[in-house]
Amino acid sequence: MADVKAIAERLSNEEHVGKDTDVKAMVEAALAEGTDLEVILNDGLVAGMQVVGDKFKNNVFYVPEVLISARAMNAAMEVLAPRLTESGHQPVARVVIGTVKGDLHDIGKNLVKMMLTGGGFEVIDLGIDVTPEQFVAQAKEKNARLVACSALLTTTMPQMKNVVEAVKSAGLKNVKVMIGGAPVTQEYCDEIGAHGYAPDAASAVELAQGLLGK
Numbered sequence: 001m002a003d004v005k006a007i008a009e010r011l012s013n014e015e016h017v018g019k020d021t022d023v024k025a026m027v028e029a030a031l032a033e034g035t036d037l038e039v040i041l042n043d044g045l046v047a048g049m050q051v052v053g054d055k056f057k058n059n060v061f062y063v064p065e066v067l068i069s070a071r072a073m074n075a076a077m078e079v080l081a082p083r084l085t086e087s088g089h090q091p092v093a094r095v096v097i098g099t100v101k102g103d104l105h106d107i108g109k110n111l112v113k114m115m116l117t118g119g120g121f122e123v124i125d126l127g128i129d130v131t132p133e134q135f136v137a138q139a140k141e142k143n144a145r146l147v148a149c150s151a152l153l154t155t156t157m158p159q160m161k162n163v164v165e166a167v168k169s170a171g172l173k174n175v176k177v178m179i180g181g182a183p184v185t186q187e188y189c190d191e192i193g194a195h196g197y198a199p200d201a202a203s204a205v206e207l208a209q210g211l212l213g214k
Contacts, residue, residue, distance in 0.1 A: 091121055
């Protein structure tokens with residue numbers, strides 16, 4: 001059987017980071033050898049991205065390295081995802097993510113999206129300038145467990161409170177709201193009644209898992 005740990009190492013090794021074609025080929029080879037889909041996903045791709053997240057938190061990797069690693073993971077998922085769907089695989093949970101209304105910044109949001117995907121979550125990306133109503137509508141439609149809001153401007157941060165209130169007003173008691181962005185703090189999270197705050201993309205995965213009791 002294929003050594004899926006090699007996939008994780010290729011994703012997260014400083015010397016090989018960004019070798020998206022190599023990672024994709026390794027996943028294809030593992031599938032051809034009959035390796036279990038969940039093993040490829042969890043012991044290969046998810047494990048590799050967890051290492052990337054740890055290196056990002058510890059300032060070993062920076063944004064460019066994380067983006068490149070995520071690109072490699074996405075290339076591999078193009079091969080693996082259809083097979084997972086056919087097998088009835090269920091993600092950890094669905095997350096609706098977006099940059100709040102009035103804010104057009106998306107680099108941080110995209111990093112969180114990639115790290116959550118690497119953590120085994122199914123992420124529905126609503127993009128930028130997302131209204132509270134759009135967050136709620138997609139959370140309902142996709143049966144999401146988490147709503148993740150990003151803001152880079154102090155002037156758009158109040159929209160996060162509007163999202164929290166919209167989720168509550170819609171009666172989505174099982175949906176947790178997590179927030180993040182350069183000007184956002186834990187104090188602001190507590191003030192508006194959001195369920196959690198993450199200071200960076202790697203921490204967002206841990207927060208999402210914690211909010212769901214994983």
